[in-house]
Amino acid sequence: MKQWYLLYCKRSEQKRAKLHLENQGVACYYPETAVEKIVRGKRQIKSEPLFPSYVFAHFDPETGPTFTTIRSTRGVIDFVGKGATPQVLDDSLIETLKEIEQLQLHSQCDSLPAKGDVVRVAGGQFSGIEAIYQEADGETRSILLVKMLSKPVEVSVENRHLEI
Template sequence: MKEWYLLYCKRGEQKRASAHLENQHVECYYPEIEIEKVLRGKRQRLQEPLFPSYIFIAIEPEKGPSFTTIRSTRGVVDFVRFGAQPYKVPKSLIEHLQSHQIDESDYSNTPESGQMVHITSGQFSGFDAIYQEADGEKRSILLITLINQKVKVKIENTDVDW
């Protein structure tokens, strides 16, 4: 009977580790989510791991491959352990993760250009503004009306309520 284990992988090498493990007939699972990021000034939708640097694997310890073979796989650092033995992940947890579709709209929290937003903190606290565009990953450019004139300001995303 297959048992689920959790592997720790080298940073950013989950796909490589997964490919090499699947070549050894090891069942791999690492949930991914689609997020929206601003890269090089452009908004892009990217797939990122839900648990960076971790992969769930299912193996039959009696049949193989051995723990040593898995630990020696390219991209893998080691099993997650509690004590000397690798931790067995409950099958119910894997089933729960696989059965739940993550609503991607929860992770896309930037408004559309032209949408009204409210500034909740900072020097412009209490002002309503018009969202223009993202300015990197942590700031946005907003239009605020000051003295009957619209002015572009850069505001931290944490200071704005979409």
């Protein structure tokens, strides 16, 4: 009977391990999450592993491939388990992770507004002021245009204080 197991892989070789395992007929699950990052001054959404260095494998060790075959697969270090026995995972755990991943894909939208959008500052020293969003200022702050003394002025505000 096929069951889920958790494999510990070499650093940054989860995708390689997944590819080689799938070539052996092993179903694999490698959950990823979208992370917003500032790369060279531009906001980008990058895909990163939810569990770095780990891959879920679904197979029946009695009908093949064996635990030894899986352990010797390129990129795999060993099974996660109790002592020398690999730990069997509950199917509901994998189903829940897949549901969460699908929900994230459907609800994925930029958390920051587009340039030129009107936003309201909800906290901090500019609390209650409406401003025009300009650009991201690092990973946790944004540059806004605020009207002061009839003149637009750029200010940097923490993203957690913005209301779209």
